[in-house]
Amino acid sequence: MTIQELFGIGLPIIQAPMAGVQTSALAIAVSNAGGLGSLPCAMLTPEVLRAELEAITAQTRQPYNVNFFCHTPPEPDPQRESQWRAALAPYYAEFGIDPASVPAGGGRSPFSAELADLLQAYRPPVVSFHFGLPPPELLQRVKSWGAKVLSSATTVAEARWLEANGADAVIAQGLEAGGHRGIFLGDDLTTQIGTMALLPQVVRAVRIPVIAAGGIADAQGVKAALALGAAGVQVGTSYLLCPEATTTALHRAALQSGRAEHTALTNLITGRPARGILNRLMKELGPLSAAPPAFPLATAALAPLKAAAEQLGRDDFSTLWSGQNASGCREVPAAELTRVLAAF
Amino acid sequence: MTIQELFGIGLPIIQAPMAGVQTSALAIAVSNAGGLGSLPCAMLTPEVLRAELEAITAQTRQPYNVNFFCHTPPEPDPQRESQWRAALAPYYAEFGIDPASVPAGGGRSPFSAELADLLQAYRPPVVSFHFGLPPPELLQRVKSWGAKVLSSATTVAEARWLEANGADAVIAQGLEAGGHRGIFLGDDLTTQIGTMALLPQVVRAVRIPVIAAGGIADAQGVKAALALGAAGVQVGTSYLLCPEATTTALHRAALQSGRAEHTALTNLITGRPARGILNRLMKELGPLSAAPPAFPLATAALAPLKAAAEQLGRDDFSTLWSGQNASGCREVPAAELTRVLAAF
Numbered sequence: 127m128t129i130q131e132l133f134g135i136g137l138p139i140i141q142a143p144m145a146g147v148q149t150s151a152l153a154i155a156v157s158n159a160g161g162l163g164s165l166p167c168a169m170l171t172p173e174v175l176r177a178e179l180e181a182i183t184a185q186t187r188q189p190y191n192v193n194f195f196c197h198t199p200p201e202p203d204p205q206r207e208s209q210w211r212a213a214l215a216p217y218y219a220e221f222g223i224d225p226a227s228v229p230a231g232g233g234r235s236p237f238s239a240e241l242a243d244l245l246q247a248y249r250p251p252v253v254s255f256h257f258g259l260p261p262p263e264l265l266q267r268v269k270s271w272g273a274k275v276l277s278s279a280t281t282v283a284e285a286r287w288l289e290a291n292g293a294d295a296v297i298a299q300g301l302e303a304g305g306h307r308g309i310f311l312g313d314d315l316t317t318q319i320g321t322m323a324l325l326p327q328v329v330r331a332v333r334i335p336v337i338a339a340g341g342i343a344d345a346q347g348v349k350a351a352l353a354l355g356a357a358g359v360q361v362g363t364s365y366l367l368c369p370e371a372t373t374t375a376l377h378r379a380a381l382q383s384g385r386a387e388h389t390a391l392t393n394l395i396t397g398r399p400a401r402g403i404l405n406r407l408m409k410e411l412g413p414l415s416a417a418p419p420a421f422p423l424a425t426a427a428l429a430p431l432k433a434a435a436e437q438l439g440r441d442d443f444s445t446l447w448s449g450q451n452a453s454g455c456r457e458v459p460a461a462e463l464t465r466v467l468a469a470f
Numbered sequence: 471m472t473i474q475e476l477f478g479i480g481l482p483i484i485q486a487p488m489a490g491v492q493t494s495a496l497a498i499a500v501s502n503a504g505g506l507g508s509l510p511c512a513m514l515t516p517e518v519l520r521a522e523l524e525a526i527t528a529q530t531r532q533p534y535n536v537n538f539f540c541h542t543p544p545e546p547d548p549q550r551e552s553q554w555r556a557a558l559a560p561y562y563a564e565f566g567i568d569p570a571s572v573p574a575g576g577g578r579s580p581f582s583a584e585l586a587d588l589l590q591a592y593r594p595p596v597v598s599f600h601f602g603l604p605p606p607e608l609l610q611r612v613k614s615w616g617a618k619v620l621s622s623a624t625t626v627a628e629a630r631w632l633e634a635n636g637a638d639a640v641i642a643q644g645l646e647a648g649g650h651r652g653i654f655l656g657d658d659l660t661t662q663i664g665t666m667a668l669l670p671q672v673v674r675a676v677r678i679p680v681i682a683a684g685g686i687a688d689a690q691g692v693k694a695a696l697a698l699g700a701a702g703v704q705v706g707t708s709y710l711l712c713p714e715a716t717t718t719a720l721h722r723a724a725l726q727s728g729r730a731e732h733t734a735l736t737n738l739i740t741g742r743p744a745r746g747i748l749n750r751l752m753k754e755l756g757p758l759s760a761a762p763p764a765f766p767l768a769t770a771a772l773a774p775l776k777a778a779a780e781q782l783g784r785d786d787f788s789t790l791w792s793g794q795n796a797s798g799c800r801e802v803p804a805a806e807l808t809r810v811l812a813a814f
Contacts, residue, residue: 282731301645302664316734316748316757320646320664322685322694323794327731330797341666350666350694353814387626387671390660404660413660450667453674470697 127335129162129358132274132295133189133252136160137468138348140337141460142362143193143254144305145169146445147377150178152370152460157188159461162252164191168234172244179248191252192245194237196260200420202230210427213417221434228430232422234396242267252276258310259291276337278308281317285328297360298328300340304363304449306400307391315391315399329355343454349470361467364454368463376441386452395428395445397421406442471679473506473702476618476639477533477596480504481812482692484681485804486706487537487598488649489513490789491721494522496714496804501532503805506596508535512578516588523592535596536589538581540604544764546574554771557761565778572774576766578740586611596620602654603635620681622652625661629672641704642672644684648707648793650744651735659735659743673699687798693814705811708798712807720785730796739772739789741765750786
């Protein structure tokens with residue numbers, strides 16, 4: 127079954143939900159163009175989420191996707207927090223920031239009963255999760271209004287787990303993909319494999335449709351993924367220069383520079399491994415490090431550093447998520463990019 | 471230009487040269503089936519190389535490839551050698567091996583004038599290199615008899631370098647590939663990217679034909695690589711169970727087990743990063759470690775451990791090279807596998 131059949135859309139393209147660099151505008155544009163637009167919800171307050179759902183339902187009648195993280199929030203650990211502050215201390219000094227003024231904490235909440243209540247009024251046709259699936263009772267609520275449920279698998283074992291636990295389709299997230307790795311069974315990064323290897327093995331392992339993600343940047347990439355048995359593709363990075371994205375000027379500049387050829391997985395930004403263009407922090411402390419606290423608690427301590435550097439026009443601490451193939455980024459409307467991706 | 475046109479062969483398939491698990495028999499079978507068979511030469515003495523070339527030229531009239539490493543041999547470093555011995559000391563004790571009886575050294579020699587002399591008598595139609603290219607005068611000698619020259623690129627920058635320095639085609643070696651990474655400009659493993667990302671970027675960056683390698687295990691994989699602009703593909707892992715391969719029984723068993731789903735890059739076997747199924751050594755000391763000396767000097771100290779464990783039927787220290795997609799391995803003659811790969 128293709129994702130066009132599964133979701134009732136015209137093109138085999140899902141715009142990847144990308145928290146921090148997009149709002150409903152990008153999702154609306156993609157859905158209206160025949161793809162599946164996605165709204166990343168992990169960093170939204172309930173009030174903003176409601177406003178975004180109002181915007182989407184007012185501006186498109188096409189199917190759309192809302193995306194949530196479903197991690198278990200960690201117990202704050204004072205020792206790890208102070209270790210993280212110690213690692214950042216030279217930067218606080220350099221930018222004249224009083225460490226005592228910096229709050230602890232993270233900015234990403236998992237899916238919850240409260241959010242399910244909120245969603246139910248809108249009955250979004252597709253709900254995708256990252257880091258596994260929510261608890262069965264919450265998943266059941268989402269399914270109760272007919273939503274199709276997706277989640278990312280980074281290994282064959284994760285794909286089998288998602289199928290067994292109620293996903294309607296699985297996103298095979300190859301190692302090339304930008305942003306957070308969806309890994310949720312274990313944390314050994316040597317298990318993470320490239321799209322060319324992961325996709326066909328997942329296709330063989332499960333019966334539900336498999337969506338390819340990671341390194342797909344243009345129509346040839348879409349054609350290749352379909353040749354490998356994908357039911358559709360999820361594309362993120364290529365959308366980052368679209369006018370509908372809220373990608374910062376610094377992030378756009380990095381994507382358009384030679385720096386975009388070199389990304390790495392880093393846990394310095396949130397505490398979980400995610401792929402982005404190398405910034406100063408990643409070069410000096412990592413990119414992978416034992417210093418940050420558990421996801422998502424690394425975020426707060428970085429925020430004032432990020433803000434201070436950005437005020438100077440520097441992306442030393444900025445989040446520059448990107449996949450390994452930024453060659454498909456174009457400064458064109460998202461509708462046009464969606465059609466170009468599907469013109470294979 | 472396709473590799474069929476470039477080499478004068480019938481199918482777009484190169485059998486990857488795999489030192490240690492094959493001899494001329496595999497190359498002959500693949501060349502006679504219409505692919506390009508490859509002979510790995512890095513671990514052969516001149517005498518054995520000559521005998522293998524005699525065997526090939528006696529048994530096929532089709533084009534074939536000979537493959538050499540072209541690293542600069544390191545100066546032996548007593549301090550690093552003793553550090554390596556210290557890391558292995560508990561294993562020597564466990565297996566009752568006297569460390570004083572274990573010689574130092576490696577088992578892989580780079581391409582040389584002596585080898586060029588030897589080759590010239592046979593004029594092999596294709597010569598491929600790993601870790602860059604040999605010095606210009608040696609490269610010129612190879613080209614003087616009309617050989618097409620290939621080498622592996624693991625980044626866009628390496629592909630551009632190979633084109634500028636005389637390669638006739640470049641192998642885009644995605645991170646999924648088994649065996650040694652071809653990386654030769656720098657040693658930062660975060661620069662290594664998946665086939666789905668590397669291949670289209672290399673295709674865009676160079677004018678010479680690009681051969682895809684890494685994660686390609688079946689006809690769908692070949693079709694996907696061609697969709698991404700490849701002129702042909704190089705497949706290694708899928709050939710490892712063919713009767714013509716000399717893959718050990720332990721290696722075959724690992725490839726056919728669930729363990730094959732988990733490979734990692736390790737520098738413990740030779741000193742350079744190479745991908746294989748996790749063995750005990752990789753789990754306990756790495757898979758990446760500061761302990762081993764420079765390539766290829768890690769090899770000798772491991773040899774008696776490998777032999778002792780294998781006598782007990784254990785692959786604790788064995789070389790179990792594999793790519794991230796072993797799903798294409800079949801116990802069928804190499805000719806049949808070659809035709810299956812090309813039947814897309």
